[in-house]
Amino acid sequence: MGSNTIVDLSPPVNRSMTQLDRDFFQRSLSVVIAFFPDPKKIGEFTKKFNKDTLGIKKVKNIVKIPEQNKIGVLLTENLQDINQVSEILTSEAQQFIQAENITLQPYQLTIPYSHWKSEEILGAILPESLLDEIPSGFTITGHIAHLNLRSEFKPYGELIGQVLLDKNPNIKTVVNKLDSIDTVYRTFAMEVLAGEDNLIVEQRESNCLFKFDFSKVYWNSRLHTEHERLVKSFNEGDFVIDVMAGVGPFAVPAGKKRVIVLANDLNPESYKYMSENIAKNKVGDFVKGINEDGRVVIRESYQRLLDYIEEKNGSIKYQTRKRRSKEEDQISEHEIVIPKQISHFVMNLPDSALEFLNEYDGIFRNHKQQIQQIQDFKFPMVHVYCFEKFSSEESPEPTDKMLHRRVFEKMKKIMNYDQLQFDTLSFHTVRKVSPTKPMFCVSFPLPEEFLFREPVV
Known part of the structure; x- marks a missing residue:
C-alpha cells in the first residue's frame, strides 16, 4: 500500500495584509495519532516505518497529550482520515499496528508561523505581480541586515523587514538603502524597516573587531575576502x-x-x-x-x-x-x-x-x-x-x-x-x-x- 499524495503545506495567503499578523499564519492540519500500549514500541515503529510517520520539517512526530497522560506518534501527513489507513499506510505498518493493539485517533496538528521560511511568508502576502523576484537576499553587517529594495517593493518595506527580522535570529535591525552612494564619503541614506533603531555595529573580520556607524561610513561585508587577499x-x-x-x-x-x-x-x-x-x-x-x-x-x-x-x-x-x-x-x-x-x-x-x-x-x-x-x-x-x-x-x-x-x-x-x-x-x-x-x-x-x-x- 502507501500513497504518493502530496499535502499542500504552503502558508495561508493574504495579499491585503499591511501589518504583519503572525497569528493569521497558524494553520490546522487533520492527521492521525497512534497510541501504543507498550511505549517501548514507539522507537521501533518510528525506525522501521519512517515513511509512515509525520515527515513535515521542523515538526516533531512524537507528541505528549497531557490531558490523556499519553505519548503518541503522528502518522504521515498524507493520512488525514482514519478511514484511509488501508489506502495510505504500508501493509507492514498496518500489520504492526494490529499486532501491537495500537489505537488510532484523529488529531489536529497546528503548524505555526515559525514553520515557514521568509520567502514562503512573503510569497503569501506580496502582490502576485511581485512574486517572481521576492527580495530575500541581503547583506549582514554586525546586527544589521541591509537591503536594496527596488521601487516596486518599497511600499511593502516594513512587512519585508519584519519577516526577515523574525526569520533570522542574529539580526536585530533591517535597513533599506534609499539612494546611490555619496561620491564624496561613499555613504548612502537609509531607512530602518524593522527592529532596533541602532546603526552602530561591531563586525568581526580577519581576526579583527571593527566598530562603526553603518549610516555614516562606507563598509561592504562582501569585500572581506578581497581585504584578506591584498x-x-x-x-x-x-x-x-x-x-x-x-x-x-x-x-x-x-x-x-x-x-x-x-x-x-x-x-x-x-x-x-x-x-x-x-x-x-x-x-x-x-x-x-x-x-x-x-x-x-x-x-x-x-x-x-x-x-x-x-x-x-x-x-x-x-x-x-x-x-x-x-x-x-x-x-x-x-x-x-x-x-x-x-x-x-x-x-x-x-x-x-x-x-x-x-x-x-x-x-x-x-x-x-x-x-x-x-x-x-x-x-x-x-x-x-x-x-x-x-x-x-x-x-x-x-x-x-x-x-x-x-x-x-x-x-x-x-x-x-x-x-x-x-x-x-x-x-x-x-x-x-x-x-x-x-x-x-x-x-x-x-x-x-x-x-x-x-x-x-
Missing part, C-alpha cells in the same frame, strides 16, 4: 599608504601583521571609527590614522614617510608575550626599522579612485638625490579599485580582456603618460556589482620615469 601580499615591515582607508578593513589587519600603515580617509566619521578600531585591535604601534584629502596625501607621500621615520626615531619597538607557566610570561623585545621606501599604495574608492592616479606624477621629483642613494630601492606598487561598466546592449558582450584594455586606456589618459605598459598591470576581478558592472583591482608598479618626471608643460 593584506596577504604585504610583508612585515613594509610601509603602506592606504589613501582611502575607511574604518580600517585593510589597515588594521595589516597592522596585526606588523605592516606599517599610514591610513587616511577624508570622511571625519570614518577617521573617528578607524582611530577607535586601531586602538581596539592594539595596532597603534604600526598604524597611524589621518583625516585628509587623499590627493594631498599622495602628493606629499614621501615626505610623510620621512616625517614618520623622524617621529618614530627610525624604528618601531614592540613586545611579544609568551606564556611560560601559569605564573610567568616571557616578554621579548623586538624592533622593526622603518624602510625609506613606500612598498604599496592602496586606493579603495572604486567609483573614482582612477581619477587620483595623476597625483603620482613626479611625487619623488624633489627627493631624487636622496632616493638614488638608497641601496636596492624599489618603487611602490599601486592597488587601485575601479568599476568598468558596460552596456547590456553591447553585442557581443565585452570580454574581461576588453574591459581591462578600456581601464588601461583610461589610466594612460588620466596619468597623461603614454609610456605605461599594459603588461605591467595585473587585473583581479573582485566581484560583479551587477551583470554589467564588474569591480576590478588593478595592481602595478609605478614607473620610475613617471615618479621622477618634471611637470608636463
Whole structure:
C-alpha cells in the first residue's frame, strides 16, 4: 500500500495584509495519532516505518497529550482520515499496528508561523505581480541586515523587514538603502524597516573587531575576502599608504601583521571609527590614522614617510608575550626599522579612485638625490579599485580582456603618460556589482620615469 499524495503545506495567503499578523499564519492540519500500549514500541515503529510517520520539517512526530497522560506518534501527513489507513499506510505498518493493539485517533496538528521560511511568508502576502523576484537576499553587517529594495517593493518595506527580522535570529535591525552612494564619503541614506533603531555595529573580520556607524561610513561585508587577499601580499615591515582607508578593513589587519600603515580617509566619521578600531585591535604601534584629502596625501607621500621615520626615531619597538607557566610570561623585545621606501599604495574608492592616479606624477621629483642613494630601492606598487561598466546592449558582450584594455586606456589618459605598459598591470576581478558592472583591482608598479618626471608643460 502507501500513497504518493502530496499535502499542500504552503502558508495561508493574504495579499491585503499591511501589518504583519503572525497569528493569521497558524494553520490546522487533520492527521492521525497512534497510541501504543507498550511505549517501548514507539522507537521501533518510528525506525522501521519512517515513511509512515509525520515527515513535515521542523515538526516533531512524537507528541505528549497531557490531558490523556499519553505519548503518541503522528502518522504521515498524507493520512488525514482514519478511514484511509488501508489506502495510505504500508501493509507492514498496518500489520504492526494490529499486532501491537495500537489505537488510532484523529488529531489536529497546528503548524505555526515559525514553520515557514521568509520567502514562503512573503510569497503569501506580496502582490502576485511581485512574486517572481521576492527580495530575500541581503547583506549582514554586525546586527544589521541591509537591503536594496527596488521601487516596486518599497511600499511593502516594513512587512519585508519584519519577516526577515523574525526569520533570522542574529539580526536585530533591517535597513533599506534609499539612494546611490555619496561620491564624496561613499555613504548612502537609509531607512530602518524593522527592529532596533541602532546603526552602530561591531563586525568581526580577519581576526579583527571593527566598530562603526553603518549610516555614516562606507563598509561592504562582501569585500572581506578581497581585504584578506591584498593584506596577504604585504610583508612585515613594509610601509603602506592606504589613501582611502575607511574604518580600517585593510589597515588594521595589516597592522596585526606588523605592516606599517599610514591610513587616511577624508570622511571625519570614518577617521573617528578607524582611530577607535586601531586602538581596539592594539595596532597603534604600526598604524597611524589621518583625516585628509587623499590627493594631498599622495602628493606629499614621501615626505610623510620621512616625517614618520623622524617621529618614530627610525624604528618601531614592540613586545611579544609568551606564556611560560601559569605564573610567568616571557616578554621579548623586538624592533622593526622603518624602510625609506613606500612598498604599496592602496586606493579603495572604486567609483573614482582612477581619477587620483595623476597625483603620482613626479611625487619623488624633489627627493631624487636622496632616493638614488638608497641601496636596492624599489618603487611602490599601486592597488587601485575601479568599476568598468558596460552596456547590456553591447553585442557581443565585452570580454574581461576588453574591459581591462578600456581601464588601461583610461589610466594612460588620466596619468597623461603614454609610456605605461599594459603588461605591467595585473587585473583581479573582485566581484560583479551587477551583470554589467564588474569591480576590478588593478595592481602595478609605478614607473620610475613617471615618479621622477618634471611637470608636463
